[in-house]
Structure formats: C-alpha cells, structure tokens
Amino acid sequence: KGAMLALMFELICASLTGAAIGAEADSFFSEQGNRPRIGQSFIVVDPSALAGTEKFSERVETIVSAMLADPEVRLPGARRFACEKTARSRGIEIPDELLAQIEKLCLTQS
Known part of the structure; x- marks a missing residue:
C-alpha cells in the first residue's frame, strides 16, 4: 500500500507539475547538485x-x-x-x- 501511495503522489505532485521526481531531487540546503525544481499540488475534497x-x-x-x-x-x-x-x-x-x-x-x- 505504501509504495503505491508514494507512486500516486509522485505522479500527481511531480509528473503533472514538471517538478523533479524524488530520485532526481537534491537537498534544499546545499549548493551542490540539481536545482530543487519543486511542484505544488493541492487536492481539495469536500x-x-x-x-x-x-x-x-x-x-x-x-x-x-x-x-x-x-x-x-x-x-x-x-x-x-x-x-x-x-x-x-x-x-x-x-x-x-x-x-x-x-x-x-x-x-x-x-
């Protein structure tokens, strides 16, 4: 269940927004590595x-x-x-x- 849930969020939060996927993301706290390329997603359910x-x-x-x-x-x-x-x-x-x-x-x- 956990791996599928992680995949679902990775697809929504990274793939749909063009952000870096988890394996590509480097630290926010280091000058080294890739730029963070974050993506924001909001899921609202009433x-x-x-x-x-x-x-x-x-x-x-x-x-x-x-x-x-x-x-x-x-x-x-x-x-x-x-x-x-x-x-x-x-x-x-x-x-x-x-x-x-x-x-x-x-x-x-x-």
Whole structure:
C-alpha cells in the first residue's frame, strides 16, 4: 500500500507539475547538485459533497479505531507523546557521569 501511495503522489505532485521526481531531487540546503525544481499540488475534497460530513467522520473514526486496535500500529507522534507522558510522571533518568558533565558546564558558564 505504501509504495503505491508514494507512486500516486509522485505522479500527481511531480509528473503533472514538471517538478523533479524524488530520485532526481537534491537537498534544499546545499549548493551542490540539481536545482530543487519543486511542484505544488493541492487536492481539495469536500466530504459534504460526497458521503456527507457526518458519514465521513464516522468512517474516519472506524478506520482509526481499527488501526489502533493493533498494538503494532501507531499514529504519527504517538510514541513521542507516550514518552513525554512517562517522563512527566516518572521523571527522566540521567546517568551520573552525564549529570556531572552538565553540572561542570553550568559552573563554567556562570
């Protein structure tokens, strides 16, 4: 599914606009290599014009709930939020050696 989704977006965003495809694109942050040749594409869908906003929301909820029922599936950011929650409740363990280095830096900077 992922490869086909990537292909679909590559075709829409690069091929239709004349932009560089992923394999041709170089970094925006380097003077070396190809010019970025980016292409902008906007896909706008109005759910109310199709199945309706309420039905769309129900279907999204069903899909997301089914995905999250699998412990191997995470939504983007879920791991980060879980780690933050744990750190806030339990604190962050800092090895003694690292703490000593931090304290030494603080003394030299003040």
